[in-house]
Amino acid sequence: MSKFKKKGSKEAPPISTASLPDIVFMLLFFFMIATVIRDTSILVDQEMPKATEIQKLQRRSFVSNIYIGRPIKEMRSKYGDEPQIQLNDSYKSLKDISDYIANEREPLTEAQIPLMTVSLKVDKKVKMGIVTEVKQELRKANSLKINYAATEDVNP
Amino acid sequence: MRKTRKPPQQINAGSMADIAFLLLIFFLVTTQMNADSGLLRKLPPLNTDAEPPKFPERNVFVVLVNANDQLMVENQHMDVSELRAATREFILPACNDPDQPVCMDTTLYVPGAGPKQVTLTKHLVSLQNDNNTSYDMYLRVQNELIAAYNELRNELAEEWYGKAFDKLTDDQAAPIKVVYPQNISEAEPKQAGGPQ
Numbered sequence: 001m002s003k004f005k006k007k008g009s010k011e012a013p014p015i016s017t018a019s020l021p022d023i024v025f026m027l028l029f030f031f032m033i034a035t036v037i038r039d040t041s042i043l044v045d046q047e048m049p050k051a052t053e054i055q056k057l058q059r060r061s062f063v064s065n066i067y068i069g070r071p072i073k074e075m076r077s078k079y080g081d082e083p084q085i086q087l088n089d090s091y092k093s094l095k096d097i098s099d100y101i102a103n104e105r106e107p108l109t110e111a112q113i114p115l116m117t118v119s120l121k122v123d124k125k126v127k128m129g130i131v132t133e134v135k136q137e138l139r140k141a142n143s144l145k146i147n148y149a150a151t152e153d154v155n156p
Numbered sequence: 157m158r159k160t161r162k163p164p165q166q167i168n169a170g171s172m173a174d175i176a177f178l179l180l181i182f183f184l185v186t187t188q189m190n191a192d193s194g195l196l197r198k199l200p201p202l203n204t205d206a207e208p209p210k211f212p213e214r215n216v217f218v219v220l221v222n223a224n225d226q227l228m229v230e231n232q233h234m235d236v237s238e239l240r241a242a243t244r245e246f247i248l249p250a251c252n253d254p255d256q257p258v259c260m261d262t263t264l265y266v267p268g269a270g271p272k273q274v275t276l277t278k279h280l281v282s283l284q285n286d287n288n289t290s291y292d293m294y295l296r297v298q299n300e301l302i303a304a305y306n307e308l309r310n311e312l313a314e315e316w317y318g319k320a321f322d323k324l325t326d327d328q329a330a331p332i333k334v335v336y337p338q339n340i341s342e343a344e345p346k347q348a349g350g351p352q
Binding site: 025031032036123125 | 169170172173175176177179180183184187188192194195196197198199201285286287288290291292294298299302303306344
């Protein structure tokens with residue numbers, strides 16, 4: 001009579017999945033930290049020009065975006081082919097820029113206002129005329145820190 | 157009578173993974189990865205009363221871009237690839253050349269290296285584009301101008317501190333910015349190419 005009797009069946013024990021949540025949570029936290037929430041859907045063509053001297057924008061909460069470009073395909077029947085200015089979620093005109101800047105400044109404190117950067121996300125095929133007009137509006141709104149959005153040129 | 161103590165009941169954590177996956181997928185869908193990057197510039201304040209300061213012609217580096225994306229630098233046609241070198245040559249002090257900006261000797265205090273004798277120039281890069289210039293071309297020109305400054309600043313940073321310019325502290329960078337200030341002025345664009 002043996003003392004060590006094998007109990008139960010001889011099947012292999014199931015693989016423990018207890019650590020699976022930990023692994024997934026790790027991935028989750030990585031994505032929560034490394035990414036930012038998509039805030040607007042872009043309604044204009046956006047093919048960024050390339051540049052070598054680019055800098056990364058710090059402090060995303062102080063960055064406001066102005067998108068300029070040809071309307072995307074779905075909107076062309078309604079808005080035509082001419083470049084449009086997009087603020088937040090819709091096409092706007094030049095006059096709306098000062099309101100937009102004032103709106104973006106509202107949550108900021110006095111000390112933070114000079115840190116605000118306006119990022120001009122302009123499609124590379126756009127002509128300078130509209131960009132200059134936008135810049136002029138920004139000067140009128142006294143929002144002088146701007147960023148010409150560009151992607152890194154890896155082989156200049 | 158003695159009660160047998162039951163071990164505390166285990167919580168089934170099997171669905172924890174599902175919940176975490178759900179959250180993970182939510183974040184994957186609603187977020188974006190790419191950080192914003194670009195050329196940081198400062199616009200001049202809007203000031204209509206003040207007369208624009210007059211610069212003697214030898215101090216000004218005139219860069220013109222026309223409606224056909226052609227570049228003219230100091231009255232000569234030029235390709236964008238040559239612009240960086242030309243800008244660099246203009247910014248570097250060359251006091252005896254009558255076409256180059258006027259020089260000025262001064263002493264700057266460099267942190268960690270004491271006072272340094274430097275030559276400053278009162279230069280100005282004037283960039284003017286047409287309303288029909290493409291944004292792509294405009295940004296390439298801007299990029300080359302900034303690149304020329306960055307090259308010179310980096311060289312000076314290497315010489316003084318042995319480090320690249322963007323690795324310097326604000327105190328260390330200040331004297332370099334005095335030697336090579338980014339004086340890029342943008343004139344109001346003109347409609348030379350005619351209406352579209």
